[in-house]
Amino acid sequence: MTNQTKSQFIAVASITSELSAVMVVAKEISLAAANAKAIAFRAGDKAKGFQPITDFINELAKETIELVTNINIYALVLYRLTVNEFQKTTAYNKFELAAKMAESDGAVYANTMQGPVDHARLSMQDCQRQFKRDVSQLLGQLEAVMHHARAARVIAANSRIEASQAGEYLQSLQAVAESVDKAAHTIHDNVQRCRIALSIYRNS
Amino acid sequence: MKTTKIYEGTHQWIMFGRDEGKPSNIIDTNQYVVRTANRCLLLDPGGAELFAPMMAAVLHHAPVDQITDLFASHQDPDVISSLGLWDQALTNARLHAPAIWEGFLRHYSCESIEYVPIPDNGGTIKLESVELQIIPAHYLHSSGNFHVYDPQAKILMSGDVGAAFEAPDSPVFVDNFAVHVEKMRHWHQRMMPSNQAKRVWIERVRNLDIDILAPQHGRMFRGDDVKRFLDWFDALQVGIAV
């Protein structure tokens, strides 16, 4: 296995592991939103500005989970493509070797190997192209998750301001804002790592 | 790859083996090819490592598109782990292999090659006017195992039965049976699990007219050495590991 193939396997595998962490965190946000909703309900008028924010956080968490679920399916496709590409590349190299050996030994039918060699080269290149295309699409979806994470951080900042007007509920609402902020941060970092791992394979 | 023609008639049998380029840590194997005017059958085509030298060797005898049939005596990697590569190289080929191993052998990838499952009682492979018999050899050593007999050439390709392990440059035929026995004993005692299966197989094979017994490892037996081998194997206790 070449280093190029190895790092491609590792890149694809790392997406799945980073994303499973993102999933956990997105579920945490969803939980924090439910928590915040309960507090805001009890706080009544004092947390009036906070109520629509909790709905928003919840929505955001749901969308993130959905996106990540989709991306995971994509990552599996990428994994299969990588396996496929590895097999096609192995075949191409072995076919070329067989053709060379046959030719240097003066085998009567050496030239009949040209067909399989050409065919293997084309399917290998096909796989490479398809991988690049799919990576570009995946990067687009990862960008959407990043966007959500950035939005969550803005909401967290707003939540803090609203929490400051919630009297005795200040502390619990601030804790909600903080956990959303922290979670958004984690998502951002993980997704960023996925993007870096994949960006070298992007369609240029 | 060393090439030896072992039968020349209306069709040919060619033995390939003793590959000099083979990594020393993988087992040495013999591959056999049956060549008719327009078709070519590879018997136990070998491991993935062996694909390129084997293909190059076959190209001395047939163009790629005339390699139409493969046979796998059983599911072992030294027999057929090259399947995924043949599958990509051959556009018009069939693999004759034990029915019970189909789901296993497909792990090697078998998409363009047609899997022709051999039922437990064996069958035939027709190669133009040549008809080869598929002889059951279950539990010798694999639980789904076949040998190929050519009544015209009087050759029995016997898979792992008759196998021996020795120096890479050793001759392809047994020349001193008494000496050769010691190179086979442990393999047969340890690899072959069933005395009963062995007895049934020997009975079946004694009824065949055999000039050459051609195993997948080591040397071929010819003439009286075939009978010597059957007698020796008959008397041997196998399945010794339990």
Ligand SMILES: [Fe+2]
């Ligand atoms: Fe075996």
Ligand SMILES: [Fe+2]
């Ligand atoms: Fe074997």
